[in-house]
Amino acid sequence: MEIHRTTVLIAGGGIAGLTAAARLGSLGLDVSVVEPSPAESGAGDDRRTTAFLQPAVATFEKAGVWARLAPEATALWTMRLLDAGGRERAVRQKADFVAREIQDRPFGYNLANTAVRAALFERLGELPSVRVLRGVSVRAMLARAREALVTLSDGSRVRARLAIAADGRNSTLRQAAGIGVRRWSYGQKALVFPVHHDQVPHEHISTEIHRTGGPLTLVPMPDLEGRPSSSVVWMVGERRADRLATLDDAALGAELTAETMGLFGPLEIAGERAVWPIITQVATAMKAERLAIAAEAAHVIPPIGAQGLNMSLADVECLARLIEDAEDPGAPALLSAYQRRRLPEVALRVGGVDLLNRFAQAEVQPLRDLRRFGLATLHTLVPLRQTAMRLGMGAGG
Numbered sequence: 092m093e094i095h096r097t098t099v100l101i102a103g104g105g106i107a108g109l110t111a112a113a114r115l116g117s118l119g120l121d122v123s124v125v126e127p128s129p130a131e132s133g134a135g136d137d138r139r140t141t142a143f144l145q146p147a148v149a150t151f152e153k154a155g156v157w158a159r160l161a162p163e164a165t166a167l168w169t170m171r172l173l174d175a176g177g178r179e180r181a182v183r184q185k186a187d188f189v190a191r192e193i194q195d196r197p198f199g200y201n202l203a204n205t206a207v208r209a210a211l212f213e214r215l216g217e218l219p220s221v222r223v224l225r226g227v228s229v230r231a232m233l234a235r236a237r238e239a240l241v242t243l244s245d246g247s248r249v250r251a252r253l254a255i256a257a258d259g260r261n262s263t264l265r266q267a268a269g270i271g272v273r274r275w276s277y278g279q280k281a282l283v284f285p286v287h288h289d290q291v292p293h294e295h296i297s298t299e300i301h302r303t304g305g306p307l308t309l310v311p312m313p314d315l316e317g318r319p320s321s322s323v324v325w326m327v328g329e330r331r332a333d334r335l336a337t338l339d340d341a342a343l344g345a346e347l348t349a350e351t352m353g354l355f356g357p358l359e360i361a362g363e364r365a366v367w368p369i370i371t372q373v374a375t376a377m378k379a380e381r382l383a384i385a386a387e388a389a390h391v392i393p394p395i396g397a398q399g400l401n402m403s404l405a406d407v408e409c410l411a412r413l414i415e416d417a418e419d420p421g422a423p424a425l426l427s428a429y430q431r432r433r434l435p436e437v438a439l440r441v442g443g444v445d446l447l448n449r450f451a452q453a454e455v456q457p458l459r460d461l462r463r464f465g466l467a468t469l470h471t472l473v474p475l476r477q478t479a480m481r482l483g484m485g486a487g488g
Contacts, residue, residue: 093247097123097222099420100241100249102229102264103257104128106141106204107386107403109211111255113154114411116218120420123249124215125241125258129226138285138362140312140322141207142167142297142397144199146485147404153411155217159210164200165311168295170483175302175352187296193481197295199397201310201322224249229258232267234380239421253421255383255410257403260372262388268379274372277448279305280332281394282325284364285315286347290356292319299395300351304328305369305448306395307350315361323347324394326369326448336366369393369448373441377433378426383410390437392444396483402440405485409433440485 099115101108104126112124143151143164151157168191174184190198215221224243231242232254239254241264256264265272286309293311300307305326312322325347327335335343340360348358372391377384386403409432414420 095123095247095249097121097249097251099123099253099255099414100125100239100251101255101257102241102262103259103386103388104223104225105257105259105386106207106211106400107407108255108257109208109215110150110154110156110404111257111385111407111410112221112223113156113211113214113218114150114407115414116215116221117153117155118411118415119220120414122218122221123251124221124223125227125229125243125249126223126225127228127244138312138315138322139204139283139365140201140285140310141204141400142199142201142310143404144397144401144483144485145194145196146408147401148199150404150408150411153408154211154214156207156210156214159213160200160202160207163206163313164202165313166197166295167199167201167297167311168197169297170198171296171298173298173300175300188483198297198483199401201297201312203312229263232264232382234268234382239381251421252381252419253383253414254381255385256388257386258388260387260391262384264382265374265384265388268382268384270379270384271375272372273375274370276368276370277305277393278329279326279369279393279448280329281305281367281369282327282332282335282364283323283367283394285312285320285322285361286344286355287315287318287320287359287361288355288357289318289359291354293321293355297397298354302350304331305393308394309351309355310397318361320361321355325350326393326395329368332366336364371441371445373437377406377430377437380423381421381426383426383429385410389433390441392441393448395444395447398440398444398485401485402437405436406433436485 098121101124112122116122170188172186227243227245233240241249256262297310308324309321344358344360374389385406
């Protein structure tokens with residue numbers, strides 16, 4: 092039976108797992124990444140994007156990939172929140188949060204997921220201490236005092252000082268360690284797709300509309316086919332989401348134009364759509380013997396405020412900082428420090444996003460009025476507004 096040896100084994104070849112490999116590989120550590128897909132497939136019409144806030148950008152810089160990504164990034168200078176009441180289509184409250192008020196950089200940048208993955212794989216190819224094991228998955232893990240013995244789907248084994256579970260919400264490594272999750276749903280789904288809006292350019296403003304059913308967000312992205320474009324994340328009740336998913340592009344664009352109250356002019360669907368159930372899921376622990384739990388293996392939240400993948404990269408950065416000067420990257424004290432730093436932060440952000448989503452869904456008039464009043468107060472009081480902006484960006488670990 093073939094046995095590989097490495098310092099760190101990362102389960103999961105998503106953006107978080109690949110970033111962890113690039114970040115740790117850039118420190119000179121021996122890293123193996125287990126990536127179930129056999130090879131990078133063509134992107135097709137997949138134009139999904141992610142807004143990466145400044146702490147995540149700093150992690151990309153340390154991982155050696157930001158220089159590749161910067162030319163393809165769209166800066167996010169303003170976060171605009173609109174309260175649109177209940178079922179009526181009218182803006183009741185508007186609040187702009189402007190990055191220049193607290194710093195000389197944008198809040199972050201929107202990037203195509205395919206571009207991020209391509210840049211990460213290119214970077215990993217430059218790092219001699221990183222090996223990507225493609226077409227295999229993790230089957231089991233046996234934790235020992237000094238190492239983890241991980242069995243892969245092809246029967247081979249990997250001995251590692253530390254294993255990182257970045258293998259998604261149904262993480263095999265998390266389950267193997269006996270770590271449970273708390274999970275709840277909202278009766279919502281999110282439709283994700285790009286749009287053209289020729290009449291009204293985005294001007295580097297990310298717009299989040301709160302109305303009955305859930306938030307609707309348009310995030311600036313680079314021009315597509317020479318036309319102003321944004322990425323849409325539209326959260327609605329499950330029944331409506333299923334109906335919207337069946338519409339042709341023209342009908343969906345017309346309904347979205349009405350939902351956005353014509354603020355962007357006519358909206359035209361510009362690529363494939365994806366539909367995702369909205370849940371919150373949080374692991375009861377973020378470490379076990381010789382194992383760190385990170386990214387969606389540790390936390391899944393609704394797509395509000397660009398928190399999800401940014402929280403995942405904050406996990407990565409926290410681990411990297413702890414490991415950088417450590418003799419043993421899987422030592423109990425190091426993993427305890429990781430959990431001690433990340434669990435409270437995760438709990439805070441999960442609670443905040445959960446509350447925002449529930450308020451955005453509210454149909455009862457008093458709660459709708461409270462939502463409007465809260466947004467007005469947050470925006471009007473300068474110290475509160477600036478604190479909210481800093482908290483929203485996170486600390487990156």
